[in-house]
Amino acid sequence: MHEKQTTYRIGPIRPPSEANSLLLQITEGCTWNRCKFCSLYKHESFRAFTVDSIKKDIDVMAEYAKLVTSYQEEDGALNRKAVLAKFDGMTQDEKNCYYLVYRWLANGGENVFLQDGNSLAVKTERVLEVLRYLREKLPSIKRVTTYGRAETLSKISAEEYVSLKEAGLDRIHSGFESGSDRVLAFIDKGVTAEQEIIAGKNIKAGGIELSVYFMPGIGGKELSEENAMETARVVRAIDPDFVRLRSAVIKAGTGLWQDFMDGRIRLCSENDKLQEIKLLIENVQGCTGYLASDHIINLLQKVEGKLDTDREQMLAQIEEYFSLPPLRQKLFQAARRYGMVSEPGDLDLLQKDQLNRLEAFVRSVADEASWDEKMNEIMMDYI
Ligand code: SF4
Structure with a gap:
């Protein structure tokens, strides 16, 4: 007789905007693993989990959700003390899984993030089956999101995105990093600006929200202006729902660090990166998405807002900084x-x-x- 499964897989990453989401791991690692600035999965190869094993993970989540909600009080709040009393006798892995479900429910129990770095690399039918099962077992869910590489996403048709939306996928995060082909090639992103545009257009045509990441400074001083202007061109072509800023840092131990040590890239200053953000904002006319600065790595954290209606106030903040001695x-x-x-x-x-x-x-x-x-x-x- 098989022992009852009491834990589920939890992967290492999620976007900051998914801090309160339930994490469902449908893949492990990244299919590409070559971006020069990234050290995330360097020692791991990509693996896709079977639909059956993912369903078992969802079953465990649903069991924990049932247990946690049994401690709901009349006003709807969860009795934290009673919930956490169930820790007694649990292994550390069980506690982690149980606590994640509790925290998720305490925050409304609405959002789920499908891990890891490139979940849509698996066949669309498999993702559809997972989404349907997930929505059936955890009906409080209002939003499901995932990460995807632009190159992978460009191979999925608008019709497939429609099916994914119907099955319950609401938002895709994608690290575009840049819209410049020269920058993309330099950082070995394995994607072209054209593929980013195809991916973005198909996702939006499928009715799914798109959240892309832009790295001011990732091309170094020589490609700084091009990084901003070409990214603006890609953003204009797609009008993503979110453009999230991740000012570049060249981390020791990465391929890009080696480029820096060997003199192939000159670091952008903080002001260069800010200038890129300014150029981006100035050159995305007609876009209505939200520029998000949801990472401490950005120098002026408050420069964020709607690309149309908040444009002037964002530019004014940047100008105010540049006017300082x-x-x-x-x-x-x-x-x-x-x-x-x-x-x-x-x-x-x-x-x-x-x-x-x-x-x-x-x-x-x-x-x-x-x-x-x-x-x-x-x-x-x-x-
Ligand atoms: S696609 Fe993402 S996870 Fe994969 S190597 Fe590039 S940055 Fe890292």
């Missing part, structure tokens, strides 16, 4: 990267000796290239 800009960059402030105006809240120490630090860095390297080094801890 160069020393003040660097004081802010350092203070922000050391976690002391969020906005340029916050510098006024620092004490005199803190400002003095920051200024001594700024003045101690020999030149602009060393400064950019210093900022990049601090930011490595953020990703």
Whole structure:
């Protein structure tokens, strides 16, 4: 007799916007694994799980959901103490799975994220079967999202996206990173701008929301303007629902770091990256999506909003920063990267000796290239 399954797989990644989502792992790793800035799955090969095994994971989630909701009080709130009392006698893996379901339900029990890095690489029929089963077993779900590589997504037809939407897939996140073919080739993204556009158009034609990621600075100084302008061209062609900013950091140990060490790429400064964001905003006329700055890695976290109606206020914030004296800009960059402030105006809240120490630090860095390297080094801890 088989023992009853009491745990389910939980993969390593999800977008920050899915922090409260239930995580259902339908694949493991990434089919590409070659992007030069990424170290996520370097020691793992891609694996797709069988539909049967995914259904068993969903069954476990549904069991835990039933158990957790049995501790619902009259006002609808979950009795946390009673829920967590069930930890007694559970293994650590069981606790992790049970707690994820509890946290999900405590946050409304509405969103599910299908992991990992390129889940739609499996045959569409398999994803459809999983989606239908998931929606049937956990009826409180309102939104299901997943990650997909643009190259993979470009091979799925608009008709297939319609079926995926009907079965319950609502949003696809895709790391476009850039719309420049030269940048995409340099970072070995394995996709072209044309494929990004095909993917984006098919997804939107299928009625699924599209959330793409843009990396200001990923092409280095030489390709900085092109990175912004070509990304704007791709965004204009698609008008994604979300463009999420992930300012580039070149992390030690990656292929891009080796390029930097060998002199094949010069680091973009914080100001270069901001200039790319400004160019993007200025050149996406007619787009109505949302520019999201949902990562601490972006220098001006509050530069976000609707690409049409919030355009002027986003540009005004960037201009305000650029109008600061160069020393003040660097004081802010350092203070922000050391976690002391969020906005340029916050510098006024620092004490005199803190400002003095920051200024001594700024003045101690020999030149602009060393400064950019210093900022990049601090930011490595953020990703
Ligand atoms: S497609 Fe995504 S997960 Fe795969 S290597 Fe590139 S960045 Fe990493």
